[in-house]
Amino acid sequence: IFKDYVFGFPKESDMVVTVDKNLKLKVASDSKDILVKNLYLSCDPYMRLLMTNRSSEIFGPYTPGTPITGFGVSKVIDSRNPEFKEGDLVWGITGWECWEETEQPKQSESTTGMPGLTAYGGFYEVCAPKKGEYVFVSAASGAVGQLVGQFAKLMGCYVVGSAGTQDKVELLKNKFGFDDAFNYKEEPDLNAALKRYFPEGIDIYFENVEGKMLDAVILNMRVHGRIAVCGMISQYNRDQPEGVHNLMSIVYKRVRIEGFAVFDYYPQYSKFLDFILPYIREGKVKYVEDIVEGLENGPAALIGLFSGCNVGKQVIVIAPQ
Numbered sequence: 001i002f003k004d005y006v007f008g009f010p011k012e013s014d015m016v017v018t019v020d021k022n023l024k025l026k027v028a029s030d031s032k033d034i035l036v037k038n039l040y041l042s043c044d045p046y047m048r049l050l051m052t053n054r055s056s057e058i059f060g061p062y063t064p065g066t067p068i069t070g071f072g073v074s075k076v077i078d079s080r081n082p083e084f085k086e087g088d089l090v091w092g093i094t095g096w097e098c099w100e101e102t103e104q105p106k107q108s109e110s111t112t113g114m115p116g117l118t119a120y121g122g123f124y125e126v127c128a129p130k131k132g133e134y135v136f137v138s139a140a141s142g143a144v145g146q147l148v149g150q151f152a153k154l155m156g157c158y159v160v161g162s163a164g165t166q167d168k169v170e171l172l173k174n175k176f177g178f179d180d181a182f183n184y185k186e187e188p189d190l191n192a193a194l195k196r197y198f199p200e201g202i203d204i205y206f207e208n209v210e211g212k213m214l215d216a217v218i219l220n221m222r223v224h225g226r227i228a229v230c231g232m233i234s235q236y237n238r239d240q241p242e243g244v245h246n247l248m249s250i251v252y253k254r255v256r257i258e259g260f261a262v263f264d265y266y267p268q269y270s271k272f273l274d275f276i277l278p279y280i281r282e283g284k285v286k287y288v289e290d291i292v293e294g295l296e297n298g299p300a301a302l303i304g305l306f307s308g309c310n311v312g313k314q315v316i317v318i319a320p321q
């Protein structure tokens, strides 16, 4: 349950797990409803934006006193809807709710879900990459960034990622095949760091963080470069945005900055699966997930995203299939 609107950095105590012993779950026979059991829940940075009472163009805020919602994979338990039958697996937005379980869950796969589609649409459509271009990805070991880097390599680009620990840097280079990577927390001058990694400048920046990183990147873009604005995680816990200062370079370099939202690409979901599944089966696209078990561990996992506790896609496993 989401307790109340959050200011600053979220805490575990902003959420509480409750038990309802009187809940009766059934689907009305004269409806087209389905009843689902949650199997996996996804922790995503945008959920922090729903914890404020500030209005957003696309997100409605959570209602204090009700369960938080997020992406999940669920199994259909009962259905009055001809499009779904008992046992079907579905994904979409679901409440952070579960039935009491005792069995041990299996592992999930998230690359083919929302973050995968985000990386696919954002990189191939918004960035419009060309072979040989110089690509920079921030929050690169996260669910979206790890895929963007691999897509850039498939395209024949040179790709560098930034992440917040040395272990994540090694993961980017050794598992995901980035050409290079660095720990942004150990770089006192991000502008100098980017000049070191991109002496000829950056053609494509896949933006996940904003703040000081975006300011430094702007100074290092090449003429006619593209910045795909996927997210701005460094700003989500701030009551006032930090602001960027080097925007005049956008004019000098004629850079295109374009935001996008994953739901723009929902109609392309089957095309995305046809693209990525063969690569995953052949081991040419790899992914790392960070799994916690049980809804009671959900709040800690969710807020851990904002201090980089997760390595790869943060998933909560609720129940076995």
Ligand code: NDP
Residues within 6 Å of the ligand: 043, 044, 045, 046, 114, 115, 118, 139, 140, 141, 142, 143, 144, 145, 162, 163, 164, 165, 168, 208, 209, 229, 230, 231, 232, 233, 234, 235, 260, 261, 262, 263, 305, 306, 307, 308, 309, 310, 311, 312, 313, 314
């Ligand atoms: P993850 O939840 O997988 O990882 C988040 C990572 O961000 C953390 O592990 C941490 O890694 C890094 N991070 C946290 N705080 C900061 C900070 N202050 N400065 C820099 N890095 C920070 O992320 P996703 O891959 O799921 O999401 C990445 C971005 O994409 C987010 O901004 C998200 O909101 C956005 N997004 C946008 C979508 C859209 O439709 N436009 C859809 C999905 C995601 P580290 O150790 O490297 O600091």
